[in-house]
Amino acid sequence: MKRHYYISDDLDDLEVIEQQLEAAGVSTPQIHVLSKDDSGVQQHHLHQVEPVLKKDVVKGTKTGAVVGAIGAVAVLSLAWKTGLTETYTWVPAIFLSVIILGFCTWEGGLIGIQEPHTDFKRFQEDLRQGKHILFVDADPDQESILKNVVTAHPKLQDAGEGASTPRWVVTAQNKFARFMHFAP
Numbered sequence: 001m002k003r004h005y006y007i008s009d010d011l012d013d014l015e016v017i018e019q020q021l022e023a024a025g026v027s028t029p030q031i032h033v034l035s036k037d038d039s040g041v042q043q044h045h046l047h048q049v050e051p052v053l054k055k056d057v058v059k060g061t062k063t064g065a066v067v068g069a070i071g072a073v074a075v076l077s078l079a080w081k082t083g084l085t086e087t088y089t090w091v092p093a094i095f096l097s098v099i100i101l102g103f104c105t106w107e108g109g110l111i112g113i114q115e116p117h118t119d120f121k122r123f124q125e126d127l128r129q130g131k132h133i134l135f136v137d138a139d140p141d142q143e144s145i146l147k148n149v150v151t152a153h154p155k156l157q158d159a160g161e162g163a164s165t166p167r168w169v170v171t172a173q174n175k176f177a178r179f180m181h182f183a184p
Helices: 011-023 038-043 057-082 084-088 091-112 118-128 140-151 167-182
Strands: 002-008 031-034 132-138 157-162
Touching: 002 011, 002 118, 002 140, 011 031, 011 038, 011 132, 011 140, 031 118, 057 084, 057 091, 084 091, 118 132, 118 157, 132 140
Parallel strands: none
Antiparallel strands: 002 132, 002 157, 031 132
């Protein structure tokens, strides 16, 4: 899969584009709209980016967890090498290492929530200007569908490509949506 980014200032046009893509076989989890106008996106029934995914919380939390794991290993190593574990047992060292791991993970998430998502940093100026970012994760066999729909909308500005959501995630989202649709 490949992610295609487009910039638009017209939510009505984006609504039509999303409907055309879905009618042509592109599933809803493959289409997203990033915007500062969340209520407008919702009113147009567009598939918006979840608020937590607009920020770099996941990356910050992962980074914090790695730093915390290194810190925890350092505490355990230091306790072992200095002989403190023979005097006081392992309990204080293990407790301190768990606290360091948890604190660093939490702090990494707090740092990440203050930053825009890495994939969306390049669009911050466009978003400040009130524009909207449409991105579509397309399979190779859907590239022609996407091209046909996009060329029919001249107000849509191509903004490049990037890494997409893994195919297995999109498949799982589609199966979950079907399950919820048929569930009583």
